[in-house]
Amino acid sequence: MSVSPSNGAAGVVLPGHRLELGEEAPLHLDCGVDLAPVTIAYQTYGRLNADKSNAILICHALTGDQYVAERHPITGKPGWWEEMVGPGRVLDTDRYFLICANVLGGCMGTTGPADLNPATGKAWCLSFPVITIGDMVRAQLRLVDHLGIDQLFCVIGGSMGGMQVLDWAVRYPHRVFTAVPIATAARHSAQNIAFAEVGRQAIIADPGWCGGDYPLHDTKPHRGLAVARMAAHITYLSEAALHRKFGRNLQGRELTYGFDADFQVESYLRHQGSTFVERFDANSYLYITRAMDYFDLAADHGGVLANAFRGSKVRFCVISFSSDWLFPTPESRAVVHALNAVAANVSFVEVASDKGHDAFLLDEPEFHATLSGFLDGAAEHRGLPRGDGR
């Protein structure tokens, strides 16, 4: 039923699985809209075991996608969690069945604002309903149902992926054995909303955005989207990481007394901006950042975060990074305090790292060891055999 099942933002054919939700089974959204049809684009790695007890749902971050551990169809780069996923790796494909779906509102195959609205035959653009983290999770549940999985062994993700993890654990606690929210928070802070708003305004300020209707005008707000990405990218790194990586190193031998990229850090940021626009849709960026802004678990539970977790049997492993200033450790600690307040099963590790928020995407041995230990222990509890590769 999907109108554009295999075309991404860049018009490239996107490989992988599709689940189509038809008119007969619309997705009920928080804004009140019943959305149909809906396509959910997803990838899997490893094999689902006979009793379907070894499934791990990976939730991707703002600009991530379902190509977790394979060459990206647009950029040609390795998957964003290639370090983590594979035979004998932390997310061991010999042991677990891994699922990752492009989020609702995204631009890599799952229904989003760049897709055609079947009612009009034109791209949704800003008539696409504003979605929430809860809506993304509802779409993922439909996929998990479709795959016949009664309980996920684990739901795991960093940043916005971690918001989905928390939402899963609260919304569908019986469907989740373990939850691993990484570098995340139970709500978007004022500073995070502020940074998201700067990104949105950079896009909206671009005349190529055309009030959101650029898909109808054969233009793209590439310059605004690139600025949004540049601003966001700074927040993903720590000052120490930027200093170590670039310091005040020059591109050439001396200052040019001009506005070209004299400093390596400028060149790097410009590159981040210009490559991003080739693979991402500007309206998706608006919708997905908005979903993050709206996320506030406590607000949905009488303003008391602990109430969200009351009675939960989910085993949590909460992980933060010491130099992450976008989702700093106190945000994770607030989640842990709430879990402790209802005597939930939770372990918490603040990984010492100077790599900033992006540490969850990088080869950070303490992080991998923490996660590995937690998953091994949980797998034993769940009675999952070790992978063939071990």
Add this chain to the structure above:
Amino acid sequence: MSVSPSNGAAGVVLPGHRLELGEEAPLHLDCGVDLAPVTIAYQTYGRLNADKSNAILICHALTGDQYVAERHPITGKPGWWEEMVGPGRVLDTDRYFLICANVLGGCMGTTGPADLNPATGKAWCLSFPVITIGDMVRAQLRLVDHLGIDQLFCVIGGSMGGMQVLDWAVRYPHRVFTAVPIATAARHSAQNIAFAEVGRQAIIADPGWCGGDYPLHDTKPHRGLAVARMAAHITYLSEAALHRKFGRNLQGRELTYGFDADFQVESYLRHQGSTFVERFDANSYLYITRAMDYFDLAADHGGVLANAFRGSKVRFCVISFSSDWLFPTPESRAVVHALNAVAANVSFVEVASDKGHDAFLLDEPEFHATLSGFLDGAAEHRGLPRGDGR
């Protein structure tokens, strides 16, 4: 000799003093250009005493100007350091003679890219030479010479103003009795360059910028400049300040499921952006941020910051704020370490504040008390009588 002595970015007549440097006395710039004519627009408060020993030069920050303690001619708002300046205040106008000049490259009367290039009869735009913090200080020296002041009792400023303070103390140590660099650094860090570059790219991405030639095309890159200001403004506040001020408070009673400013912090940021463009020139923003990027005191002294201060008799009071993440305390500490390494006269205070970088502009009692104590002590050493108001 200035071609536009009294018109600011907004075309408003700007009150105050002007020093005109003619063709016969050009300003030699770091980039190699001899710039002439040059106008220096400045304000003064209080009276210069008979032996000209009570002058304090105030150096303004990136988007500040010479209207330190009076109604701003464009915005109509109080001066940016009104809290600090006046009879009986920390910068006591009964005791001191205060001077503040709009920086070279600025847009409030001092020569900058929006002014006419006398050689062409057109606005300089991007043909204006790229200037440095040192160039700004050289221009200020000409003003101090013009006023017949042999030694400034104090040079003081926050943020980019603090860079000028450090540059003064290093470049002209005999002309400075005390130096007070506040919330600043001896070099722009990689993260700071990155944020500056995002601002510049937001401006450059605006088609209204016209390759920098907008003054010739009757357009203005208002949207890009507003985005630049919004991004920068976040860096001026702390996460705690944003949380205390706005948290996740809504504008209306509930979420609108749209892209209007649902959250108060969004509305606040948009306001910051839209009011800024009324008073500031986009090309000036490019030039001044570039001057900050280029600032690196150690680089000019063999890579060893201490060498910059060797033999200095200047009395330093270095002040930082605990929640300032744009110019964090370690940057001030590096300056203090360098001063200590050459046995310079320095006191250092990290003021406990949750107000972020902007704390230097705000009513922060510990900051005011620190400054007051230091200036009183120094004035005693210098033999300055107390002000009439005390």
